[in-house]
Amino acid sequence: MNALDTLIQSHRVHRSLYTDPDIFVTEMEKIFGGAWVYLAHESQLPEPNDFITARMGLRPLILTRDDDGGLHGLFNRCAHRASTVCQSECGSARRFQCSYHGWTYSNRGELVNVPFAEGYPPDFDLSDHGLAQVPRLGTYRGLIFGTLNPDAPSLAEWLGPAGPLISEFVDRSPSGRIEVRNCQRMVYRGNWKLAWDNAGDGLHPTFAHRSFLLLNERQHGGARSLSQFKASPDDTGMYGADLGNGHMFVDQRPGLQQSFWETQRPVPGREWYADRIVESHGDDAAEVLEMAPGSMINLSIFPNLLIKGNHLETVDPVSAGETRLHTWVAAAEGAPDEVNVLRMRIAEDFPSLGNPDDLEIFERCQEGLAIPEVEWVDMSKGLGHPAEEVAADGVRRAPVTHEGPMRGYLRAWLELMSADANLTTARAGETSFEKAA
Protein backbone atom coordinates (compact mmCIF):
# COMPACT_ATOMS: atom_id res chain seq x y z
CA MET A 1 0.00 0.00 0.00
CA ASN A 2 1.42 3.39 -1.01
CA ALA A 3 1.63 6.18 1.53
CA LEU A 4 -1.99 7.28 1.77
CA ASP A 5 -1.39 10.98 1.31
CA THR A 6 0.11 10.36 -2.13
CA LEU A 7 -3.14 8.71 -3.21
CA ILE A 8 -5.31 11.77 -2.73
CA GLN A 9 -4.25 14.94 -4.48
CA SER A 10 -6.13 18.22 -4.61
CA HIS A 11 -7.78 17.43 -7.94
CA ARG A 12 -7.63 13.67 -8.30
CA VAL A 13 -7.74 10.40 -6.42
CA HIS A 14 -5.86 7.17 -7.05
CA ARG A 15 -7.71 4.11 -8.35
CA SER A 16 -6.40 1.95 -5.53
CA LEU A 17 -8.88 3.59 -3.16
CA TYR A 18 -11.53 1.68 -5.07
CA THR A 19 -9.70 -1.57 -5.78
CA ASP A 20 -7.06 -2.35 -3.15
CA PRO A 21 -8.20 -5.02 -0.67
CA ASP A 22 -5.66 -3.84 1.94
CA ILE A 23 -7.06 -0.32 1.82
CA PHE A 24 -10.54 -1.81 2.17
CA VAL A 25 -9.59 -3.72 5.33
CA THR A 26 -8.11 -0.57 6.85
CA GLU A 27 -11.20 1.45 5.92
CA MET A 28 -13.49 -1.06 7.60
CA GLU A 29 -11.42 -0.82 10.74
CA LYS A 30 -10.50 2.85 10.95
CA ILE A 31 -13.35 4.64 9.16
CA PHE A 32 -16.21 2.32 10.05
CA GLY A 33 -14.92 2.18 13.63
CA GLY A 34 -13.22 5.54 14.17
CA ALA A 35 -15.98 7.79 12.85
CA TRP A 36 -19.49 8.06 14.24
CA VAL A 37 -21.24 5.35 12.21
CA TYR A 38 -25.00 5.40 11.63
CA LEU A 39 -26.57 2.23 13.07
CA ALA A 40 -30.36 2.50 12.97
CA HIS A 41 -33.30 4.72 13.82
CA GLU A 42 -35.02 4.68 17.21
CA SER A 43 -38.40 3.93 15.63
CA GLN A 44 -37.01 0.55 14.56
CA LEU A 45 -36.72 -0.53 18.19
CA PRO A 46 -39.45 1.49 19.90
CA GLU A 47 -40.29 -0.77 22.87
CA PRO A 48 -38.25 -2.04 25.83
CA ASN A 49 -36.41 -5.27 24.91
CA ASP A 50 -36.65 -4.61 21.16
CA PHE A 51 -33.55 -5.19 19.08
CA ILE A 52 -32.33 -4.79 15.51
CA THR A 53 -29.14 -6.09 13.92
CA ALA A 54 -26.76 -3.75 12.10
CA ARG A 55 -23.16 -3.61 10.96
CA MET A 56 -20.25 -1.29 11.69
CA GLY A 57 -18.14 -1.96 8.66
CA LEU A 58 -17.70 -5.73 8.75
CA ARG A 59 -18.55 -5.99 12.47
CA PRO A 60 -21.95 -7.59 13.09
CA LEU A 61 -23.91 -5.82 15.79
CA ILE A 62 -27.11 -6.20 17.80
CA LEU A 63 -28.57 -2.89 18.77
CA THR A 64 -30.77 -3.48 21.82
CA ARG A 65 -33.10 -1.58 24.08
CA ASP A 66 -33.08 -2.90 27.65
CA ASP A 67 -36.16 -3.10 29.87
CA ASP A 68 -35.48 0.45 31.09
CA GLY A 69 -35.34 1.75 27.53
CA GLY A 70 -31.54 2.20 27.42
CA LEU A 71 -29.73 1.54 24.16
CA HIS A 72 -26.80 -0.87 23.82
CA GLY A 73 -24.58 -1.66 20.84
CA LEU A 74 -23.60 -5.30 21.41
CA PHE A 75 -21.21 -7.05 19.08
CA ASN A 76 -22.93 -10.12 17.71
CA ARG A 77 -20.14 -12.44 18.78
CA CYS A 78 -20.17 -14.96 21.57
CA ALA A 79 -17.37 -14.20 24.05
CA HIS A 80 -16.63 -17.94 24.09
CA ARG A 81 -15.94 -19.23 20.58
CA ALA A 82 -17.09 -16.30 18.41
CA SER A 83 -20.37 -17.57 16.96
CA THR A 84 -22.98 -14.92 16.34
CA VAL A 85 -25.65 -15.16 19.03
CA CYS A 86 -28.55 -13.49 17.20
CA GLN A 87 -29.83 -14.66 13.83
CA SER A 88 -32.94 -12.49 13.47
CA GLU A 89 -32.98 -9.15 11.68
CA CYS A 90 -35.06 -7.61 14.43
CA GLY A 91 -37.46 -8.59 17.19
CA SER A 92 -37.87 -8.56 20.92
CA ALA A 93 -35.67 -10.49 23.38
CA ARG A 94 -34.41 -10.23 26.96
CA ARG A 95 -31.77 -12.88 26.43
CA PHE A 96 -29.49 -14.02 23.63
CA GLN A 97 -28.31 -17.60 23.91
CA CYS A 98 -25.45 -18.90 21.79
CA SER A 99 -26.55 -22.05 19.99
CA TYR A 100 -23.05 -23.53 20.08
CA HIS A 101 -22.42 -24.09 23.83
CA GLY A 102 -25.31 -22.30 25.48
CA TRP A 103 -23.64 -19.19 26.87
CA THR A 104 -26.49 -16.79 27.60
CA TYR A 105 -26.42 -12.98 27.64
CA SER A 106 -28.84 -10.29 28.78
CA ASN A 107 -29.85 -7.57 26.34
CA ARG A 108 -27.42 -5.32 28.25
CA GLY A 109 -24.66 -7.66 27.11
CA GLU A 110 -23.94 -9.27 30.51
CA LEU A 111 -23.09 -12.96 30.55
CA VAL A 112 -25.81 -14.38 32.78
CA ASN A 113 -25.31 -18.10 32.45
CA VAL A 114 -22.68 -20.63 31.41
CA PRO A 115 -23.92 -24.23 31.33
CA PHE A 116 -21.91 -26.94 33.13
CA ALA A 117 -20.00 -24.21 34.94
CA GLU A 118 -17.78 -26.65 36.78
CA GLY A 119 -14.33 -26.96 35.24
CA TYR A 120 -13.66 -23.32 34.42
CA PRO A 121 -10.62 -21.89 36.19
CA PRO A 122 -11.28 -20.58 39.72
CA ASP A 123 -10.76 -16.97 38.61
CA PHE A 124 -13.31 -17.28 35.78
CA ASP A 125 -15.66 -14.36 36.36
CA LEU A 126 -18.89 -14.04 34.37
CA SER A 127 -18.52 -10.25 34.36
CA ASP A 128 -15.29 -10.58 32.34
CA HIS A 129 -17.04 -12.49 29.56
CA GLY A 130 -20.01 -10.41 28.50
CA LEU A 131 -20.59 -9.42 24.87
CA ALA A 132 -18.13 -6.77 23.75
CA GLN A 133 -19.92 -3.48 23.16
CA VAL A 134 -19.68 -0.24 21.26
CA PRO A 135 -18.27 2.09 23.93
CA ARG A 136 -19.97 5.26 22.70
CA LEU A 137 -23.51 5.57 21.38
CA GLY A 138 -25.43 8.73 20.63
CA THR A 139 -28.65 9.91 19.02
CA TYR A 140 -29.57 12.91 16.94
CA ARG A 141 -33.31 13.43 16.34
CA GLY A 142 -33.87 9.67 16.60
CA LEU A 143 -30.91 8.62 14.43
CA ILE A 144 -28.59 6.30 16.39
CA PHE A 145 -24.84 6.46 15.86
CA GLY A 146 -21.90 4.63 17.45
CA THR A 147 -18.12 4.89 17.49
CA LEU A 148 -15.27 2.78 18.85
CA ASN A 149 -13.07 5.84 19.05
CA PRO A 150 -12.62 7.30 22.55
CA ASP A 151 -10.98 10.38 21.02
CA ALA A 152 -13.76 11.14 18.52
CA PRO A 153 -15.44 14.51 19.08
CA SER A 154 -18.93 14.58 20.56
CA LEU A 155 -21.66 13.44 18.16
CA ALA A 156 -23.00 17.00 17.90
CA GLU A 157 -19.54 18.27 17.01
CA TRP A 158 -18.98 15.46 14.52
CA LEU A 159 -22.23 16.25 12.71
CA GLY A 160 -21.59 19.99 12.82
CA PRO A 161 -23.69 21.83 10.21
CA ALA A 162 -25.14 18.50 9.06
CA GLY A 163 -27.09 18.28 12.33
CA PRO A 164 -29.56 21.12 11.64
CA LEU A 165 -30.08 19.68 8.15
CA ILE A 166 -31.05 16.32 9.71
CA SER A 167 -33.56 18.34 11.74
CA GLU A 168 -34.97 19.93 8.58
CA PHE A 169 -35.51 16.45 7.14
CA VAL A 170 -37.19 15.16 10.30
CA ASP A 171 -39.27 18.30 10.84
CA ARG A 172 -41.20 17.70 7.62
CA SER A 173 -43.32 15.42 9.87
CA PRO A 174 -46.03 17.19 11.89
CA SER A 175 -44.88 15.43 15.09
CA GLY A 176 -41.21 16.24 14.50
CA ARG A 177 -40.47 12.52 14.29
CA ILE A 178 -40.08 10.09 11.43
CA GLU A 179 -41.10 6.48 11.55
CA VAL A 180 -38.75 4.19 9.66
CA ARG A 181 -40.68 1.45 7.87
CA ASN A 182 -39.15 -1.29 5.70
CA CYS A 183 -36.23 -1.26 3.32
CA GLN A 184 -35.27 -2.06 -0.23
CA ARG A 185 -32.00 -3.97 -0.36
CA MET A 186 -29.73 -3.87 -3.34
CA VAL A 187 -26.21 -4.87 -4.14
CA TYR A 188 -23.76 -3.74 -6.80
CA ARG A 189 -20.35 -4.91 -7.91
CA GLY A 190 -18.35 -1.85 -7.05
CA ASN A 191 -16.58 -0.04 -4.24
CA TRP A 192 -18.65 1.71 -1.56
CA LYS A 193 -17.13 5.08 -2.39
CA LEU A 194 -18.72 5.00 -5.84
CA ALA A 195 -22.06 5.45 -4.08
CA TRP A 196 -20.47 8.12 -1.94
CA ASP A 197 -19.06 10.04 -4.95
CA ASN A 198 -22.49 9.86 -6.56
CA ALA A 199 -24.38 11.16 -3.52
CA GLY A 200 -22.66 14.54 -3.70
CA ASP A 201 -22.65 14.71 -7.48
CA GLY A 202 -24.99 17.21 -9.13
CA LEU A 203 -23.31 16.79 -12.48
CA HIS A 204 -24.48 13.26 -13.28
CA PRO A 205 -28.32 13.50 -13.41
CA THR A 206 -28.35 15.21 -16.81
CA PHE A 207 -26.52 12.24 -18.32
CA ALA A 208 -26.84 9.20 -16.06
CA HIS A 209 -30.60 9.81 -15.69
CA ARG A 210 -31.28 10.81 -19.27
CA SER A 211 -33.85 8.00 -19.64
CA PHE A 212 -35.78 9.25 -16.59
CA LEU A 213 -35.65 12.87 -17.78
CA LEU A 214 -36.78 11.97 -21.30
CA LEU A 215 -39.55 9.73 -20.02
CA ASN A 216 -41.00 12.49 -17.86
CA GLU A 217 -40.80 15.01 -20.65
CA ARG A 218 -42.53 12.70 -23.11
CA GLN A 219 -45.19 11.14 -20.90
CA HIS A 220 -45.93 13.86 -18.39
CA GLY A 221 -44.47 17.12 -19.69
CA GLY A 222 -43.66 20.23 -17.67
CA ALA A 223 -41.33 20.60 -14.74
CA ARG A 224 -41.61 17.06 -13.37
CA SER A 225 -39.21 15.14 -11.13
CA LEU A 226 -35.55 15.84 -11.87
CA SER A 227 -36.35 18.30 -14.69
CA GLN A 228 -34.25 20.83 -12.75
CA PHE A 229 -31.23 18.95 -14.15
CA LYS A 230 -32.40 19.00 -17.77
CA ALA A 231 -30.21 21.90 -18.90
CA SER A 232 -27.71 24.23 -17.19
CA PRO A 233 -28.33 23.05 -13.60
CA ASP A 234 -25.86 25.64 -12.32
CA ASP A 235 -28.20 28.44 -13.46
CA THR A 236 -31.02 27.23 -11.22
CA GLY A 237 -29.59 28.22 -7.83
CA MET A 238 -29.10 24.58 -6.82
CA TYR A 239 -25.89 24.07 -4.89
CA GLY A 240 -23.64 21.45 -3.39
CA ALA A 241 -21.79 21.83 -0.13
CA ASP A 242 -18.90 20.27 1.72
CA LEU A 243 -20.13 20.37 5.32
CA GLY A 244 -16.88 19.22 6.90
CA ASN A 245 -15.99 15.84 8.49
CA GLY A 246 -16.89 14.22 5.15
CA HIS A 247 -20.55 15.21 5.22
CA MET A 248 -22.03 16.46 1.95
CA PHE A 249 -25.15 18.31 0.94
CA VAL A 250 -26.92 18.84 -2.35
CA ASP A 251 -29.87 21.21 -2.25
CA GLN A 252 -32.25 20.79 -5.19
CA ARG A 253 -34.96 22.98 -3.72
CA PRO A 254 -33.80 26.24 -5.34
CA GLY A 255 -34.12 24.53 -8.75
CA LEU A 256 -37.84 23.78 -8.48
CA GLN A 257 -40.24 25.84 -10.56
CA GLN A 258 -43.31 24.73 -8.64
CA SER A 259 -44.29 22.97 -5.39
CA PHE A 260 -42.89 19.56 -4.40
CA TRP A 261 -46.30 18.02 -5.07
CA GLU A 262 -46.66 19.56 -8.53
CA THR A 263 -43.09 18.54 -9.36
CA GLN A 264 -43.60 14.94 -8.23
CA ARG A 265 -44.16 12.51 -11.10
CA PRO A 266 -47.64 10.96 -10.93
CA VAL A 267 -47.50 7.79 -8.85
CA PRO A 268 -50.17 5.08 -8.47
CA GLY A 269 -53.13 6.35 -6.46
CA ARG A 270 -52.11 10.00 -6.77
CA GLU A 271 -55.56 11.22 -7.77
CA TRP A 272 -57.69 9.28 -5.28
CA TYR A 273 -55.48 9.98 -2.27
CA ALA A 274 -55.03 13.64 -3.15
CA ASP A 275 -58.84 13.98 -3.44
CA ARG A 276 -59.24 12.52 0.05
CA ILE A 277 -56.73 15.02 1.43
CA VAL A 278 -58.50 17.90 -0.29
CA GLU A 279 -61.82 16.69 1.16
CA SER A 280 -60.50 16.44 4.70
CA HIS A 281 -58.11 19.41 4.76
CA GLY A 282 -59.71 21.99 2.49
CA ASP A 283 -57.54 25.09 2.30
CA ASP A 284 -54.63 23.35 4.02
CA ALA A 285 -54.55 20.49 1.50
CA ALA A 286 -51.68 21.93 -0.51
CA GLU A 287 -49.54 22.10 2.62
CA VAL A 288 -50.44 18.51 3.59
CA LEU A 289 -49.67 17.20 0.10
CA GLU A 290 -46.24 18.83 0.29
CA MET A 291 -45.27 16.20 2.90
CA ALA A 292 -45.68 13.31 0.48
CA PRO A 293 -42.83 13.80 -2.03
CA GLY A 294 -39.17 13.42 -1.12
CA SER A 295 -37.24 16.14 0.67
CA MET A 296 -35.43 17.38 -2.49
CA ILE A 297 -32.18 17.30 -0.54
CA ASN A 298 -29.29 14.85 -0.56
CA LEU A 299 -27.65 14.88 2.84
CA SER A 300 -24.77 12.46 3.22
CA ILE A 301 -23.48 11.71 6.71
CA PHE A 302 -19.99 10.25 6.47
CA PRO A 303 -19.27 7.40 6.25
CA ASN A 304 -22.44 5.40 5.76
CA LEU A 305 -25.73 7.31 5.68
CA LEU A 306 -27.29 8.91 2.61
CA ILE A 307 -30.45 10.86 3.36
CA LYS A 308 -32.37 11.50 0.16
CA GLY A 309 -35.98 11.65 -0.91
CA ASN A 310 -37.83 10.21 2.09
CA HIS A 311 -35.07 7.67 2.61
CA LEU A 312 -32.35 6.79 5.04
CA GLU A 313 -30.01 4.78 2.87
CA THR A 314 -27.14 2.92 4.48
CA VAL A 315 -23.95 2.13 2.60
CA ASP A 316 -22.84 -1.30 3.71
CA PRO A 317 -19.54 -2.40 2.16
CA VAL A 318 -18.94 -6.11 1.56
CA SER A 319 -15.52 -6.05 -0.11
CA ALA A 320 -13.42 -3.61 -2.16
CA GLY A 321 -15.53 -4.54 -5.18
CA GLU A 322 -18.98 -5.17 -3.69
CA THR A 323 -21.42 -2.98 -1.77
CA ARG A 324 -24.90 -3.27 -0.38
CA LEU A 325 -27.29 -0.33 -0.21
CA HIS A 326 -30.21 -0.57 2.18
CA THR A 327 -32.83 2.04 1.49
CA TRP A 328 -35.07 2.52 4.53
CA VAL A 329 -38.22 4.48 3.87
CA ALA A 330 -39.39 7.07 6.41
CA ALA A 331 -43.06 7.77 7.05
CA ALA A 332 -44.09 11.19 8.35
CA GLU A 333 -45.34 10.61 11.88
CA GLY A 334 -48.48 12.57 12.62
CA ALA A 335 -49.34 13.06 8.94
CA PRO A 336 -52.66 11.75 7.56
CA ASP A 337 -52.45 8.10 6.46
CA GLU A 338 -53.04 9.20 2.86
CA VAL A 339 -49.74 11.09 2.89
CA ASN A 340 -47.85 7.99 3.96
CA VAL A 341 -49.59 5.75 1.42
CA LEU A 342 -48.36 8.18 -1.23
CA ARG A 343 -44.90 8.16 0.37
CA MET A 344 -44.71 4.37 -0.11
CA ARG A 345 -45.47 4.63 -3.84
CA ILE A 346 -43.16 7.62 -4.27
CA ALA A 347 -40.42 5.64 -2.50
CA GLU A 348 -40.64 3.05 -5.30
CA ASP A 349 -40.60 5.56 -8.10
CA PHE A 350 -37.09 6.88 -8.64
CA PRO A 351 -35.52 3.84 -6.90
CA SER A 352 -36.98 1.46 -9.48
CA LEU A 353 -36.93 3.78 -12.52
CA GLY A 354 -33.77 5.82 -11.93
CA ASN A 355 -31.45 3.96 -9.55
CA PRO A 356 -30.80 0.96 -11.81
CA ASP A 357 -28.95 3.37 -14.11
CA ASP A 358 -26.81 4.62 -11.20
CA LEU A 359 -25.87 1.09 -10.17
CA GLU A 360 -25.10 0.13 -13.76
CA ILE A 361 -22.73 3.08 -13.96
CA PHE A 362 -21.07 2.22 -10.62
CA GLU A 363 -20.33 -1.23 -12.07
CA ARG A 364 -18.96 0.32 -15.26
CA CYS A 365 -16.66 2.51 -13.13
CA GLN A 366 -15.39 -0.51 -11.23
CA GLU A 367 -14.68 -2.22 -14.57
CA GLY A 368 -12.72 0.80 -15.79
CA LEU A 369 -10.80 1.03 -12.52
CA ALA A 370 -9.33 -2.43 -13.16
CA ILE A 371 -6.68 -0.94 -15.49
CA PRO A 372 -3.53 -0.59 -13.33
CA GLU A 373 -1.71 1.71 -15.74
CA VAL A 374 -4.46 4.33 -15.84
CA GLU A 375 -4.16 5.44 -12.28
CA TRP A 376 -6.20 8.54 -11.56
CA VAL A 377 -9.84 9.53 -11.09
CA ASP A 378 -10.43 13.21 -11.79
CA MET A 379 -12.38 15.33 -9.31
CA SER A 380 -11.21 18.81 -10.26
CA LYS A 381 -14.45 20.54 -11.26
CA GLY A 382 -14.81 23.75 -9.30
CA LEU A 383 -11.33 23.64 -7.73
CA GLY A 384 -10.26 27.22 -7.13
CA HIS A 385 -13.38 28.51 -8.91
CA PRO A 386 -14.52 31.98 -7.79
CA ALA A 387 -18.05 30.64 -7.12
CA GLU A 388 -16.76 28.42 -4.28
CA GLU A 389 -17.81 30.24 -1.13
CA VAL A 390 -16.59 29.35 2.33
CA ALA A 391 -19.07 30.41 5.00
CA ALA A 392 -18.26 31.34 8.59
CA ASP A 393 -19.08 27.82 9.81
CA GLY A 394 -16.55 26.37 7.37
CA VAL A 395 -19.19 25.09 4.95
CA ARG A 396 -17.98 25.30 1.37
CA ARG A 397 -20.84 25.95 -1.02
CA ALA A 398 -20.56 25.80 -4.78
CA PRO A 399 -22.73 25.43 -7.89
CA VAL A 400 -24.37 22.01 -7.97
CA THR A 401 -22.25 20.50 -10.76
CA HIS A 402 -18.96 21.16 -8.94
CA GLU A 403 -17.03 18.31 -7.34
CA GLY A 404 -16.14 20.08 -4.09
CA PRO A 405 -18.28 17.78 -1.88
CA MET A 406 -16.28 14.76 -3.10
CA ARG A 407 -12.97 16.46 -2.43
CA GLY A 408 -14.34 17.26 1.02
CA TYR A 409 -15.23 13.72 2.02
CA LEU A 410 -11.87 12.48 0.79
CA ARG A 411 -10.16 14.90 3.17
CA ALA A 412 -12.11 13.31 6.03
CA TRP A 413 -11.27 9.87 4.64
CA LEU A 414 -7.56 10.66 4.67
CA GLU A 415 -7.68 12.08 8.16
CA LEU A 416 -9.39 8.97 9.59
CA MET A 417 -7.19 6.57 7.63
CA SER A 418 -4.01 8.31 8.78
CA ALA A 419 -5.02 8.66 12.43
CA ASP A 420 -3.48 6.41 15.01
CA ALA A 421 -6.77 5.96 16.80
CA ASN A 422 -6.97 3.65 19.74
CA LEU A 423 -10.24 1.91 18.89
CA THR A 424 -11.74 0.04 21.79
CA THR A 425 -14.72 -1.99 22.87
CA ALA A 426 -16.38 -1.76 26.26
CA ARG A 427 -18.00 -4.07 28.80
CA ALA A 428 -21.54 -3.87 30.09
CA GLY A 429 -21.96 -0.80 32.29
CA GLU A 430 -18.85 0.92 30.92
CA THR A 431 -20.43 2.56 27.89
CA SER A 432 -21.44 6.17 27.35
CA PHE A 433 -24.49 7.63 25.68
CA GLU A 434 -24.99 11.16 24.37
CA LYS A 435 -28.25 12.63 23.22
CA ALA A 436 -27.04 15.29 20.82
CA ALA A 437 -30.51 16.50 19.78
Next chain:
Amino acid sequence: MDAPAASVLDDRLYQRLVELAAPDGAERGPGRPDLRPAVEQALHHEARLLDERLYRAWLDRFTQDCVYWIPLDPTADPRTRVSYLLDDRRRMEDRIGLLETGWAHAQEPPSRTCRIVSNVEAWPLGDGDTLARCSTVVWEYRKDRLTPFASRNDYVLASLGENWSVRFKIVRLVDSRSDVRKFSFVL
Protein backbone atom coordinates in the same frame (compact mmCIF):
# COMPACT_ATOMS: atom_id res chain seq x y z
CA MET B 1 -48.44 10.48 -27.41
CA ASP B 2 -51.81 10.67 -25.64
CA ALA B 3 -51.81 11.90 -22.06
CA PRO B 4 -51.63 8.86 -19.80
CA ALA B 5 -54.86 7.80 -18.12
CA ALA B 6 -55.38 8.86 -14.53
CA SER B 7 -54.71 6.32 -11.83
CA VAL B 8 -57.71 4.31 -10.67
CA LEU B 9 -55.87 2.91 -7.65
CA ASP B 10 -57.99 3.62 -4.58
CA ASP B 11 -58.49 2.15 -1.15
CA ARG B 12 -60.95 -0.45 -2.42
CA LEU B 13 -58.49 -1.75 -4.99
CA TYR B 14 -55.72 -1.91 -2.37
CA GLN B 15 -58.06 -3.85 -0.11
CA ARG B 16 -58.72 -6.40 -2.83
CA LEU B 17 -55.01 -6.77 -3.41
CA VAL B 18 -54.32 -7.31 0.29
CA GLU B 19 -57.00 -9.99 0.53
CA LEU B 20 -55.65 -11.70 -2.53
CA ALA B 21 -52.09 -11.69 -1.22
CA ALA B 22 -53.00 -12.85 2.29
CA PRO B 23 -51.57 -16.26 3.11
CA ASP B 24 -54.09 -18.95 2.38
CA GLY B 25 -55.14 -19.83 5.91
CA ALA B 26 -58.06 -21.64 4.36
CA GLU B 27 -56.43 -24.14 2.02
CA ARG B 28 -58.02 -23.65 -1.36
CA GLY B 29 -57.67 -27.27 -2.29
CA PRO B 30 -56.33 -28.38 -5.65
CA GLY B 31 -56.88 -26.18 -8.67
CA ARG B 32 -59.60 -26.92 -11.20
CA PRO B 33 -58.12 -29.11 -13.92
CA ASP B 34 -60.60 -27.84 -16.51
CA LEU B 35 -59.31 -24.26 -16.12
CA ARG B 36 -55.68 -25.18 -16.47
CA PRO B 37 -55.30 -25.37 -20.26
CA ALA B 38 -56.72 -21.87 -20.80
CA VAL B 39 -54.70 -20.43 -17.92
CA GLU B 40 -51.51 -22.03 -19.20
CA GLN B 41 -52.23 -20.68 -22.65
CA ALA B 42 -52.33 -17.16 -21.18
CA LEU B 43 -49.28 -17.56 -18.90
CA HIS B 44 -47.14 -19.16 -21.57
CA HIS B 45 -48.10 -16.46 -24.04
CA GLU B 46 -47.24 -13.78 -21.47
CA ALA B 47 -43.85 -15.42 -20.83
CA ARG B 48 -43.08 -15.39 -24.53
CA LEU B 49 -44.13 -11.74 -24.97
CA LEU B 50 -41.77 -10.75 -22.13
CA ASP B 51 -38.88 -12.94 -23.27
CA GLU B 52 -39.20 -11.37 -26.72
CA ARG B 53 -39.47 -7.89 -25.14
CA LEU B 54 -42.79 -7.21 -26.86
CA TYR B 55 -43.68 -4.93 -23.99
CA ARG B 56 -46.48 -2.96 -25.67
CA ALA B 57 -48.23 -6.18 -26.68
CA TRP B 58 -47.75 -7.37 -23.10
CA LEU B 59 -49.24 -4.18 -21.66
CA ASP B 60 -52.25 -4.51 -23.99
CA ARG B 61 -53.16 -7.67 -22.10
CA PHE B 62 -53.73 -5.76 -18.84
CA THR B 63 -57.06 -4.22 -17.83
CA GLN B 64 -57.41 -0.47 -17.24
CA ASP B 65 -57.70 -1.07 -13.48
CA CYS B 66 -54.77 -3.48 -13.31
CA VAL B 67 -52.10 -3.67 -10.60
CA TYR B 68 -48.65 -5.13 -11.14
CA TRP B 69 -46.99 -5.71 -7.77
CA ILE B 70 -43.56 -6.97 -6.71
CA PRO B 71 -43.72 -6.89 -2.91
CA LEU B 72 -40.74 -7.00 -0.57
CA ASP B 73 -42.94 -8.53 2.10
CA PRO B 74 -46.01 -10.12 0.51
CA THR B 75 -47.81 -10.43 3.84
CA ALA B 76 -47.60 -6.69 4.61
CA ASP B 77 -50.19 -4.12 3.57
CA PRO B 78 -48.68 -2.15 0.67
CA ARG B 79 -50.39 0.99 1.95
CA THR B 80 -47.99 1.00 4.89
CA ARG B 81 -44.91 -0.64 3.37
CA VAL B 82 -42.70 0.09 0.41
CA SER B 83 -42.54 -2.58 -2.31
CA TYR B 84 -40.00 -3.22 -5.01
CA LEU B 85 -42.73 -1.77 -7.18
CA LEU B 86 -46.49 -1.46 -7.13
CA ASP B 87 -47.64 -0.18 -10.50
CA ASP B 88 -50.93 0.85 -11.93
CA ARG B 89 -51.33 0.98 -15.68
CA ARG B 90 -49.85 4.46 -15.89
CA ARG B 91 -46.61 3.50 -14.17
CA MET B 92 -46.37 0.29 -16.21
CA GLU B 93 -46.48 2.51 -19.29
CA ASP B 94 -43.75 4.66 -17.73
CA ARG B 95 -41.60 1.60 -17.14
CA ILE B 96 -41.90 0.61 -20.78
CA GLY B 97 -41.53 4.23 -21.91
CA LEU B 98 -38.27 4.42 -19.97
CA LEU B 99 -36.83 1.49 -21.92
CA GLU B 100 -38.08 3.01 -25.18
CA THR B 101 -36.10 6.22 -24.64
CA GLY B 102 -33.02 4.23 -25.61
CA TRP B 103 -31.11 5.80 -22.71
CA ALA B 104 -31.81 3.29 -19.93
CA HIS B 105 -28.16 2.45 -19.22
CA ALA B 106 -29.07 -0.55 -17.08
CA GLN B 107 -30.57 -2.12 -20.22
CA GLU B 108 -27.61 -1.35 -22.47
CA PRO B 109 -26.95 -4.04 -23.50
CA PRO B 110 -30.46 -5.40 -22.87
CA SER B 111 -31.12 -8.44 -20.72
CA ARG B 112 -31.91 -11.64 -22.55
CA THR B 113 -34.37 -13.71 -20.60
CA CYS B 114 -35.83 -17.17 -20.60
CA ARG B 115 -38.65 -17.82 -18.20
CA ILE B 116 -39.98 -21.16 -17.05
CA VAL B 117 -43.58 -21.17 -15.83
CA SER B 118 -44.56 -24.23 -13.85
CA ASN B 119 -46.83 -25.65 -11.11
CA VAL B 120 -49.85 -23.87 -12.61
CA GLU B 121 -53.07 -24.06 -10.59
CA ALA B 122 -56.32 -22.16 -11.19
CA TRP B 123 -59.57 -21.49 -9.37
CA PRO B 124 -62.69 -19.54 -10.37
CA LEU B 125 -63.22 -16.42 -8.24
CA GLY B 126 -66.99 -16.23 -8.67
CA ASP B 127 -67.15 -12.84 -10.35
CA GLY B 128 -65.96 -14.14 -13.70
CA ASP B 129 -62.30 -13.67 -12.76
CA THR B 130 -59.88 -16.56 -12.47
CA LEU B 131 -57.15 -16.87 -9.86
CA ALA B 132 -53.99 -18.51 -11.15
CA ARG B 133 -50.90 -19.44 -9.18
CA CYS B 134 -47.62 -20.65 -10.56
CA SER B 135 -43.91 -20.93 -9.88
CA THR B 136 -41.64 -18.99 -12.20
CA VAL B 137 -37.92 -18.85 -12.77
CA VAL B 138 -36.68 -16.05 -15.00
CA TRP B 139 -33.13 -16.65 -16.20
CA GLU B 140 -31.57 -13.32 -17.09
CA TYR B 141 -28.38 -13.11 -19.10
CA ARG B 142 -26.65 -9.77 -19.31
CA LYS B 143 -22.98 -8.90 -19.77
CA ASP B 144 -21.08 -11.80 -18.22
CA ARG B 145 -23.76 -12.97 -15.85
CA LEU B 146 -26.61 -15.45 -15.79
CA THR B 147 -28.95 -14.63 -12.90
CA PRO B 148 -32.04 -16.56 -11.81
CA PHE B 149 -35.06 -14.73 -10.40
CA ALA B 150 -37.26 -17.31 -8.67
CA SER B 151 -40.77 -16.34 -7.68
CA ARG B 152 -44.22 -17.60 -6.87
CA ASN B 153 -46.67 -15.58 -8.91
CA ASP B 154 -50.36 -14.86 -8.48
CA TYR B 155 -52.54 -13.70 -11.34
CA VAL B 156 -56.12 -12.62 -11.46
CA LEU B 157 -57.19 -13.12 -15.05
CA ALA B 158 -60.18 -11.08 -16.17
CA SER B 159 -60.71 -13.21 -19.25
CA LEU B 160 -59.36 -16.38 -20.81
CA GLY B 161 -59.03 -17.71 -24.34
CA GLU B 162 -57.87 -15.76 -27.36
CA ASN B 163 -58.47 -12.42 -25.58
CA TRP B 164 -56.96 -13.35 -22.21
CA SER B 165 -56.31 -10.38 -19.94
CA VAL B 166 -54.76 -9.72 -16.55
CA ARG B 167 -56.26 -7.70 -13.72
CA PHE B 168 -53.61 -8.38 -11.06
CA LYS B 169 -50.12 -9.77 -11.28
CA ILE B 170 -48.15 -10.35 -8.08
CA VAL B 171 -44.53 -11.51 -8.25
CA ARG B 172 -43.37 -12.90 -4.92
CA LEU B 173 -39.61 -13.17 -5.30
CA VAL B 174 -38.24 -15.82 -2.95
CA ASP B 175 -35.31 -13.56 -2.09
CA SER B 176 -37.20 -10.27 -1.90
CA ARG B 177 -35.92 -9.68 1.63
CA SER B 178 -32.27 -10.15 0.78
CA ASP B 179 -29.88 -8.03 -1.25
CA VAL B 180 -30.89 -8.18 -4.88
CA ARG B 181 -29.42 -6.63 -7.92
CA LYS B 182 -31.63 -3.89 -9.31
CA PHE B 183 -33.34 -5.03 -12.48
CA SER B 184 -34.98 -2.90 -15.09
CA PHE B 185 -36.37 -5.50 -17.46
CA VAL B 186 -39.91 -6.68 -16.73
CA LEU B 187 -40.27 -9.69 -14.41
